[in-house]
């Protein structure tokens with residue numbers, strides 16, 4: 447498939463962006479190592495909350511558990527957002543991020559994505575988006591946090607054998623190109639609304655639970671070297687998974703700790 451030119455720029459994004467905090471300060475790179483690295487650097491320089499870093503290409507994109515996050519040039523949304531959450535908000539950030547991804551896809555297309563606990567967004571059983579949250583917590587104090595989102599908009603998964611079986615993109619499912627700019631604007635708008643809800647003390651767990659495809663399924667959960675098997679019974683208000691183990695115990699698995707092997 448032919449890859450189109452970049453449809454992202456600071457000026458194009460600013461036009462019609464209706465957010466008040468998220469994306470008010472934009473750093474755009476045609477190529478960078480990882481938007482996470484750039485965002486962490488600007489955090490050191492005291493970047494304002496809501497500063498976003500976007501790139502058309504990453505040479506060292508990373509995912510959870512030290513994995514690589516790969517996307518061909520101009521094909522995906524590669525985004526990092528600087529946030530200053532309190533501990534309570536940090537605990538719920540993965541819910542806000544995954545929900546924002548789902549809502550943005552629903553706003554721009556007629557697709558119905560689902561969330562795979564805790565941090566993946568899937569379409570037709572394949573991963574279309576992943577979230578990476580990097581933060582440090584000292585007691586109740588949370589350092590400025592970088593939230594990374596990779597969203598495969600026009601990616602052709604068959605161009606990389608390592609992801610061809612597990613990844614998809616909006617273009618692959620729809621059979622036509624989708625505007626990254628439109629999805630990105632919708633994503634920033636949805637995220638701001640959800641983040642504001644968290645800041646106002648509202649719970650978004652109910653909304654999140656509705657989009658979770660994992661519940662009711664037999665799963666195995668890997669945490670370090672340990673593996674638990676059981677039924678994904680529910681999630682609590684902080685997004686932790688309640689796993690009914692095969693021996694009958696109910697285990698609370700903290701979001702972000704594990705990889706789920708459905």
Ligand code: BTN
Nearest residue numbers: 480507508509510525576594596
């Ligand atoms: C995962 O599912 O493992 C999380 C993937 C997160 C990828 C995004 S792409 C933008 C940002 N920059 C990175 O290097 N990683 C995140």
